[in-house]
Ligand SMILES: Nc1ncnc2c1ncn2[C@@H]1O[C@H](COP(=O)(O)OP(=O)(O)OP(=O)(O)O)[C@@H](O)[C@H]1O
Ligand SMILES: [Mg+2]
């Protein structure tokens with residue numbers, strides 16, 4: 001085995017350094033450093049307005065940072081500064097090696113396109129041109145996310161909230177991405193629907209060795225899914241570490257408050 | 266744009282600049298056309314002008330024709346394959362009046378053919394120009410309403426969405442149900458809306474010796490297919506593109522392999538199928554071809 005290959009698993013997948021975002025004079029987030037490895041799940045928690053979504057948008061190149069850099073290890077092993085990617089490279093990355101599951105399904109799905117078409121879109125975008133194969137692959141993924149294949153020609157407007165989120169997941173995972181961003185994927189769902197979705201996400205993360213950056217205000221979600229956790233307050237990371245350690249033994253008074261309010265809830 | 270001139274009798278008469286548009290506007294449109302020819306299938310924005318007719322009447326095509334028309338051109342105008350509809354007659358007489366050019370209904374005699382909804386059956390030849398009237402130039406509009414986004418998709422040759430539309434067709438109808446304005450890829454690069462011609466006509470755009478120009482007036486876009494350019498209709502490997510087939514030949518001229526219109530004959534369900542291209546049908550009949558509904562040979566002749 002070459003040295004390069006043996007060293008690859010240790011190389012980080014995603015690295016952010018000194019990230020900051022200002023909306024005019026208002027702070028979105030600042031001074032964020034993070035490192036994510038393949039197969040690792042990182043939860044970003046904090047109260048409303050603390051900068052979680054802003055950070056996720058910076059990591060996923062949806063927003064350009066006011067300062068700092070994000071780099072990513074491409075499938076060929078090369079570490080690239082994401083700001084230096086061409087628009088074509090960036091798009092290819094977004095729809096092959098990455099996924100993005102959103103809180104509001106309408107932002108992550110094409111609501112007027114059938115479930116099968118939603119899942120097949122990425123395949124067609126990367127050049128699949130055999131209808132039967134696209135359909136078969138879409139059907140397999142619908143089964144994986146527990147959507148009955150009889151529903152594959154229905155559009156997501158006819159789906160429940162939980163089904164829509166599962167469809168988003170299938171639509172994203174069909175190209176076997178290595179990294180998936182999730183912004184509050186379970187918010188707004190009934191508790192039992194939430195539990196089923198979390199279970200599915202956990203199972204897929206394990207099966208495909210996915211790296212995930214998940215934003216949540218729900219510490220129970222963070223505890224269930226994530227290996228590591230970052231606590232944000234007023235646009236800055238105030239505490240981070242292994243999820244169980246941080247949640248069981250929070251150092252910062254603010255984190256202690258967050259944890260106790262969850263216990264109270 | 267208009268000027269008073271003296272006629273022989275001394276009466277003032279209104280004269281238009283040749284082909285109605287002023288020379289500066291024509292130059293602007295020609296620049297857009299040249300750019301469109303240089304980048305086959307790419308939609309070039311242009312400053313569309315108000316024309317003395319409503320937008321639905323093909324003002325985009327009229328402006329393109331006005332910009333390329335010369336005094337020696339012979340113009341043919343068709344609408345749904347016919348030279349005699351109100352729309353075709355109005356546009357033809359517009360150019361007769363404003364440019365004084367010769368007009369014809371014969372495809373082979375025309376140097377410029379302005380069309381809505383059809384490509385003539387008679388093969389076009391080198392030196393001819395066909396000008397299409399386009400209502401909606403953006404093929405991606407159906408799935409992506411944002412103009413900034415569709416422009417980016419074209420720039421990146423990102424046409425997965427177009428395929429999604431065809432996928433949806435098959436999922437819902439069992440086959441690709443799009444029969445008009447069927448999307449094509451031009452010169453292996455840009456996906457283009459061929460205007461609402463039947464997909465039957467799509468193969469005629471491929472490798473055509475004629476220059477093909479497309480004008481959208483309301484949407485202010487011009488695009489082009491230069492002569493001898495590859496034009497491929499999008500499809501799937503297991504659902505290949507196919508044109509409409511008609512069970513019977515034309516009832517008047519017996520033509521096969523042409524696009525037919527259904528004509529209702531009475532209120533008892535009587536109907537016949539005839540060439541949509543009226544010039545093609547008339548030419549064939551004049552050559553002695555007959556169909557199932559033709560008058561028997563000799564009848565009606567002096
Ligand atoms: N588009 C924007 N324009 C101006 N300010 C913004 C914009 N988006 C976010 N902000 C501000 O940036 C800060 C961080 O917002 P962000 O949405 O990242 O927080 P969040 O942690 O995701 O909150 P929530 O839990 O409510 O989703 C807030 O002060 C917010 O008002
Ligand atoms: Mg947020």
Ligand SMILES: [Zn+2]
Nearest residue numbers: 515518540546
């Ligand atoms: Zn005929």
